[in-house]
Structure formats: C-alpha cells, structure tokens
Amino acid sequence: xxxxxxxxxxxxxxxxxxxxxxxxxxxxxxxxxxxxxxxxxxxxxxxxxxxxxxxxxxxxxxxxxxxxxxxxxxxxxxxxxxxxxxxxxxxxxxxxxxxxxxxxxxxxxxxxxxxxxxxxxxxxxxxxxxxxxxxxxxxxxxxxxxxxxxxxxxxxxxxxxxxxxxxxxxxxxxxxxxxxxxxxxxxxxxxxxxxxxxxxxxxxxxxxxxxxxxxxxxxxxxxxxxxxxxxxxxxxxxxxxxxxxxxxxxxxxxxxxxxxxxxxxxxxxxxxxxxxxxxxxxxxxxxxxxxxxxxxxxxxxxxxxxxxxxxxxxxxxxxxxxxxxxxxxxxxxxxxxxxxxxxxxxxxxxxxxxxxxxxxxxxxxxxxxxxxxxxxxxxxxxxxxxxxxxxxxxxxxxxxxxxxxxxxxxxxxxxxxxxxxxxxxxxxxxxxxxxxxxxxxxxxxxxxxxxxxxxxxxxxxxxxxxxxxxxxxxxxxxxxxxxxxxxxxxxxxxxxxxxxxxxxxxxxxxxxxxxxxxxxxxxxxxxxxxxxxxxxxxxxxxxxxxxxxxxxxxxxxxxxxxxxxxxxxxxxxxxxxxxxxxxxxxxxxxxxxxxxxxxxxxxxxxxxxxxxxxxxxxxxxxxxxxxxxxxxxxxxxxxxxxxxxxxxxxxxxxxxxxxxxxxxxxxxxxxxxxxxxxxxxxxxxxxxxxxxxxxxxxxxxxxxxxxxxxxxxxxxxxxxxxxxxxxxxxxxxxxxxxxxxxxxx
Ligand SMILES: [Zn+2]
Numbered sequence: 001x002x003x004x005x006x007x008x009x010x011x012x013x014x015x016x017x018x019x020x021x022x023x024x025x026x027x028x029x030x031x032x033x034x035x036x037x038x039x040x041x042x043x044x045x046x047x048x049x050x051x052x053x054x055x056x057x058x059x060x061x062x063x064x065x066x067x068x069x070x071x072x073x074x075x076x077x078x079x080x081x082x083x084x085x086x087x088x089x090x091x092x093x094x095x096x097x098x099x100x101x102x103x104x105x106x107x108x109x110x111x112x113x114x115x116x117x118x119x120x121x122x123x124x125x126x127x128x129x130x131x132x133x134x135x136x137x138x139x140x141x142x143x144x145x146x147x148x149x150x151x152x153x154x155x156x157x158x159x160x161x162x163x164x165x166x167x168x169x170x171x172x173x174x175x176x177x178x179x180x181x182x183x184x185x186x187x188x189x190x191x192x193x194x195x196x197x198x199x200x201x202x203x204x205x206x207x208x209x210x211x212x213x214x215x216x217x218x219x220x221x222x223x224x225x226x227x228x229x230x231x232x233x234x235x236x237x238x239x240x241x242x243x244x245x246x247x248x249x250x251x252x253x254x255x256x257x258x259x260x261x262x263x264x265x266x267x268x269x270x271x272x273x274x275x276x277x278x279x280x281x282x283x284x285x286x287x288x289x290x291x292x293x294x295x296x297x298x299x300x301x302x303x304x305x306x307x308x309x310x311x312x313x314x315x316x317x318x319x320x321x322x323x324x325x326x327x328x329x330x331x332x333x334x335x336x337x338x339x340x341x342x343x344x345x346x347x348x349x350x351x352x353x354x355x356x357x358x359x360x361x362x363x364x365x366x367x368x369x370x371x372x373x374x375x376x377x378x379x380x381x382x383x384x385x386x387x388x389x390x391x392x393x394x395x396x397x398x399x400x401x402x403x404x405x406x407x408x409x410x411x412x413x414x415x416x417x418x419x420x421x422x423x424x425x426x427x428x429x430x431x432x433x434x435x436x437x438x439x440x441x442x443x444x445x446x447x448x449x450x451x452x453x454x455x456x457x458x459x460x461x462x463x464x465x466x467x468x469x470x471x472x473x474x475x476x477x478x479x480x481x482x483x484x485x486x487x488x489x490x491x492x493x494x495x496x497x498x499x500x501x502x503x504x505x506x507x508x509x510x511x512x513x514x515x516x517x518x519x520x521x522x523x524x525x526x527x528x529x530x531x532x533x534x535x536x537x538x539x540x541x542x543x544x545x546x547x548x549x550x551x552x553x554x555x556x557x558x559x560x561x562x563x564x565x566x567x568x569x570x571x572x573x574x575x576x577x578x579x580x581x582x583x584x585x586x587x588x589x590x591x592x593x594x595x596x597x598x599x600x601x602x603x604x605x606x607x608x609x610x611x612x613x614x615x616x617x618x619x620x621x622x623x624x625x626x627x628x629x630x631x632x633x634x635x636x637x638x639x640x641x642x643x644x645x646x647x648x649x650x651x652x653x654x655x656x657x658x659x660x661x662x663x664x665x666x667x668x669x670x671x672x673x674x675x676x677x678x679x680x681x682x683x684x685x686x687x688x689x690x691x692x693x694x695x696x697x698x699x700x701x702x703x704x705x706x707x708x709x710x711x712x713x714x715x716x717x718x719x720x721x722x723x724x725x726x727x728x729x730x731x732x733x734x735x736x737x738x739x740x741x742x743x744x745x
Contacts (some may be wrong), residue, residue, distance in 0.1 A: 173200030207284035246294035373421030463530030481568035
C-alpha cells in the first residue's frame with residue numbers, strides 16, 4: 001500500500017492512453033446479429049463477441065438478482081434454499097437465455113443446527129444459581145428483517161452440546177500463544193469460560209486451543225476495533241452506516257476440515273459409507289457460542305485481574321482485564337460465574353448442487369468451471385448472493401448469445417451453484433469427490449466468485465500463477481467503476497501492488513487458502529484456480545471483513561445503500577469474470593502462463609537458501625537437487641512459451657495445439673502428491689498446502705524444518721525434512737517434465 005499516492009499520476013496517464021486503444025479495438029462491430037457460428041478446429045477467441053458480452057452485463061439486472069436471492073434467509077437445506085435451487089434451474093433452462101442443460105446433484109450431508117426447543121444461552125449466575133445477566137438470543141430487529149422463524153439464531157456450527165459453567169477469562173484471539181500467555185501469567189484456566197474475539201486464528205482453532213489448556217467453554221465476539229474501525233454506538237452503525245450494530249453476531253462453522261464430516265474422500269450419496277459421528281474428527285472439543293459486542297462489553301468490562309497486554313485491548317470503552325472472574329465493585333459479585341448452554345444438534349440433511357452446462361463446439365471434453373455457493377447464514381446479501389447475482393447475470397448474457405445461435409464456446413463451460421458451503425465447503429467438495437477423475441483429466445481452470453463485492457474500491461484477485469496473466473489482460477480491458485478514465489488494472493495497481501523481478505510493478509495476486517469453494521479444486525484436484533472480488537481501500541479501513549459478515553444485517557438494503565450503491569462494482573466483477581471465462585473457453589491456445597510459476601519457484605528456493613540453507617547444511621542436507629530442478633523448470637517453461645509463439649505465427653495443426661494445451665492444463669496437476677501431507681485432509685498441492693513454519697518457502701519443507709529445528713541429528717523429524725525436500729524436488733522435476741516436449745519424457 002505504500003507509495004500509492006506518488007504513483008497515482010504516472011499510472012493514471014498511462015491508463016488513459018491504454019484505454020483509448022482498448023476501447024477502439026472493442027468497437028469493431030460483430031456479434032449480436034451474425035449467423036450461427038461456423039465450427040472449425042482453428043476457431044479462436046472472437047473479440048467482437050467478447051465486446052458484446054462486456055456491454056450486455058448489466059448493473060440493474062444484477063441488482064434485481066440480488067434483491068430476489070436475498071429476499072429471505074436461505075440457510076443450507078431449508079425450504080428457501082430449495083426454492084433458490086428451482087430459481088437457478090429455471091434461469092439456466094430458460095428458452096431464450098438459458099444454457100444447454102441444467103440439473104441438480106443432491107447429497108446427504110451432516111449439518112449442525114441449533115435446537116428450536118432449547119435455545120442456546122449465555123448467562124451470568126451467582127453462587128445460588130440466580131441469573132444476573134443474559135446475553136441476547138437474537139439480534140436487535142433494526143430493519144424488520146432480523147426476526148422471524150427463518151432467521152437462525154447465532155450459534156457455532158458443530159460445537160458440541162453442553163452446559164459448562166465457570167469463572168470468565170479473557171483470551172484475546174484464542175491462539176495457542178494467547179493461552180500460553182495466560183498460563184505464563186499464572187492464570188489457572190482449568191474449568192474456566194474463555195471470552196475470545198474473532199480474528200487471528202480460525203473459529204474452530206479457538207476451541208481446540210482453549211480445550212488444550214483445560215478451558216470448559218468458549219465465547220467468541222467481534223470487537224468494534226476489528227470490524228468498525230472502533231465505532232460502536234447504534235447511531236454510528238447500520239442502518240446509519242455500514243458498521244456492525246452492537247447486537248450483531250458472526251455465525252460460522254467451527255469445523256476444522258472441509259467437506260462432509262462423515263464421508264471424507266467419498267461423495268455423500270445416500271448409499272455411501274458413513275463414519276459414526278462419534279468417530280468423526282474435526283469438531284470443536286468443547287461447547288462454543290458467539291455473542292455480540294454489546295453483550296461482550298458487559299462481560300469484559302466487569303472482569304477483574306491484571307490488565308490485558310496492549311495488543312489485546314479493543315474498542316469497548318473500558319480497560320480489558322484478564323480475569324479470572326468478575327470484580328466485586330462492578331455489575332456482578334466476585335464469585336459470579338458464566339454459564340454457556342449449547343444445544344446444537346447434528347443432522348443429516350439433503351443439500352443440492354446445481355450444475356449448468358454449455359457444450360463446447362470444438363473441444364467439448366475440456367471444461368472451464370465457474371462457481372459459487374448458494375447457501376447463506378441469514379439473508380446473505382453479500383455472502384454469497386452478491387456472487388450468485390453476478391453468476392446469474394454472466395449466464396444470462398452468455399445464454400442469450402447461445403440461444404440466438406450467435407455463439408458457442410470452443411470448450412465446454414460448467415457453472416456450479418454449490419450447497420452447504422457455510423458448513424465447510426461441503427457441496428463443492430462432494431462434487432470433486434464424485435467426479436474426481438473426469439474433472440482432473442479435463443478441467444482447464446476453476447473460477448470462484450463468492451462475495452463479489454466486499455467494498456467498491458479495487459479489484460482483488462487470488463489464484464495460482466498461471467492465471468495471473470489472463471486476469472491482468474481482462475482487467476486492462478475494462479473501465480474501473482467510478483473512475484472510468486482508468487482501467488480496472490490501473491486502479492488495482494494503485495491499491496495493491498508488488499515488484500516482480502520479471503514484470504516490474506504489477507498488481508499483487510493473492511494466494512488461495514481454504515476460505516471458499518476453490519479449496520477442493522486447487523488443493524485436492526490440482527486445477528488452476530482463482531477467486532475474484534471487488535474490495536476495500538486498506539488505508540481507509542482496518543475492518544477484518546465487511547462488518548455485517550454472517551449476521552442478520554447482511555441484507556439487500558445494506559448492499560444497496562452502503563456496499564455498492566448503483567451496483568457498478570458488481571458489474572465490474574461480472575465483466576472481469578465474463579472476460580476471463582471467455583478467454584479460457586474460446587482462445588485457441590489456453591491463456592495459462594506457465595512461466596509465471598518460475599517466479600514463485602525461484603522465490604521459494606531463495607527463501608529456502610537464505611533462511612534454511614545453513615541449518616540444512618549442518619545436517620548434511622543439500623539444496624543442490626532443488627536448485628537443479630528449478631533451473632530445469634525455468635528452461636522447460638521458457639521453451640514451451642517459445643514453441644507456442646512460433647506456432648501462433650502460422651496456422652497450427654489442431655492436434656499440436658491440443659497437445660500443447662494439455663501441457664498447460666496439466667502443469668498444475670504435476671505439483672500434486674497425495675502422500676505428502678498424511679495428517680491433512682485433501683491438501684496435496686506441494687506448493688500451496690498450509691504453511692505453519694515461518695519461512696516463506698515450500699510449505700512441507702518449512703513445516704518440517706520448524707518441527708526439526710530443536711531435535712537431535714538423526715531424529716525422525718530430520719528424516720521428515722529429507723522426505724519433504726525429496727517430495728518438492730520430485731514435484732518440480734515432474735512439472736518440468738510436463739512442460740518438455742511430450743515425446744522426450
Ligand atoms: Zn461465502
């Protein structure tokens with residue numbers, strides 16, 4: 001973010017020039033009324049069609065989609081979720097703007113729901129059991145949308161039932177270090193209730209860490225300093241601003257893994273083998289319940305004990321203390337305890353994916369995938385309906401050309417509306433399990449758009465290196481919303497950039513964790529993936545995420561008034577997605593730039609050499625083979641680029657094009673090793689598995705080194721370092737081999 005203001009002038013001027021050329025290029029009349037497409041094997045991307053689609057993506061239609069999608073709460077597997085399944089089917093089967101086909105795939109999955117008869121509660125009780133204070137059981141009804149039978153009360157999905165009671169302690173973000181800090185200060189944690197705040201570590205990890213230290217129950221709240229830039233009064237929050245109201249509570253899944261908990265690696269069909277829930281793993285070990293900051297304030301501001309460290313303080317308007325227990329001069333007596341009553345139930349429920357297909361004209365057996373989840377926590381206007389509103393507009397624009405006979409993609413395009421994402425990416429994971437082989441053999445790339453607009457300032461893209469160039473190309477061709485003299489690319493580079501050794505200053509492409517449905521596609525199947533959205537100016541807000549995330553305040557009015565009035569950012573995202581999708585589906589040569597992996601491999605290698613080299617040498621482990629493998633990869637990628645440019649000068653033979661495209665497509669697959677991380681579920685990509693070690697290098701190597709660091713030479717931990725290094729060398733060698741001419745091995 002530094003240097004943004006200085007750059008603005010220079011970048012702006014360059015963008016004006018660039019945009020003139022781009023818009024001129026787009027003005028070539030073609031498309032709408034041309035006859036049915038002639039189908040030839042050398043068919044390439046038609047820029048006229050691309051322009052037509054860019055023009056047809058309409059902000060007001062996206063707004064109407066969003067109004068309908070977010071009209072009612074649509075928690076996974078509820079009647080309204082099923083109604084939206086029907087809505088998607090109807091749109092995708094429309095005679096004038098539908099796809100070739102659309103159908104549902106239903107799974108029987110394990111969800112966790114609060115009990116209607118026995119609502120969860122959090123109370124302060126005195127030694128005789130009198131209730132001195134109760135936290136709210138639902139959010140304040142501010143706009144008339146926060147009440148009703150379909151608004152699920154705040155809860156921590158998959159937290160086990162139980163009614164722990166004990167003295168309250170404050171444990172910051174509930175990380176392992178946070179609990180160690182409390183332990184080191186001599187605060188007894190056994191049997192306590194820990195109040196934690198969202199952020200830092202995942203939801204489930206807070207309960208896992210707490211349980212390790214003997215904590216009996218966990219409360220989680222959102223501090224106004226983390227979400228509202230410190231603002232906390234009702235008049236400063238929604239519906240007067242985009243801020244989170246004091247009663248707002250972030251719901252969420254506390255499951256540690258993704259996918260249906262009872263059918264790991266198997267599709268959750270009714271006939272599938274299921275684990276006994278008692279033997280399934282990944283559930284929080286102790287009861288947990290989220291609360292709003294209005295209630296957290298009453299608990300936290302009455303604690304006794306030492307002051308919490310500076311970085312643990314927040315914006316509730318009091319000094320945060322650690323406990324245990326309340327001070328006697330506050331609202332409660334010193335012997336008052338906190339009771340957490342959780343009555344969540346595990347239930348097998350039916351959840352559907354909706355799949356829509358446009359058949360490819362030339363290569364129907366190659367797939368471009370584009371998806372988003374459908375289920376929300378409450379109305380889910382931002383999450384996920386902002387993404388689904390865009391998905392429906394993109395399919396309408398493409399479907400209209402398809403039905404007119406104007407266009408048919410070169411490759412097949414598969415659209416997915418995933419179910420039960422909020423519980424742990426369940427629908428998308430089951431899809432990858434059911435169609436594992438077919439998808440792995442034939443999928444070119446996966447595009448994910450979940451929350452399409454977090455805020456209306458700049459594009460945000462995450463993905464693996466091969467997709468960087470196609471996102472850049474698309475972003476350069478589309479005007480930035482609200483700043484039409486700049487392209488999305490030139491606007492983006494002002495807010496988020498990095499210095500690339502190959503290209504100089506470029507927008508930064510984020511990496512893919514497991515925050516949305518792209519996770520099974522990249523980590524399990526090894527398909528080049530991306531996640532696209534519009535987002536904040538990080539110099540203007542430190543909000544952890546948009547403030548009403550997973551609350552009953554994430555409504556249509558919230559988006560319409562505060563997130564994206566006019567829906568121009570939604571439109572911008574639809575254009576980027578449409579542009580990227582068409583390039584992937586219609587370009588003769590796949591627009592996957594495999595050379596961009598060289599930069600990543602080089603930087604991982606350098607980090608290993610600089611930060612681990614000496615340590616490895618002490619244990620007689622050489623990075624030499626890795627250096628050689630990275631060199632080989634670089635050479636093979638450059639040679640492949642060369643071959644493609646040569647072929648592009650003439651009229652290439654279709655079989656040769658196909659052979660090279662397969663190499664581009666399969667590169668990502670060559671980084672998979674399903675045996676590399678036996679303690680993980682689904683993670684098999686050697687470059688993007690979770691990294692806990694601090695060195696920014698190959699995750700398996702980083703993690704193994706940090707585990708081995710203080711062990712004796714010859715230990716099992718050092719053997720694991722050697723194994724992980726060999727896994728990386730083999731993967732990079734395999735990747736280089738994938739890029740070399742196929743007949744050469
Ligand atoms: Zn989402």
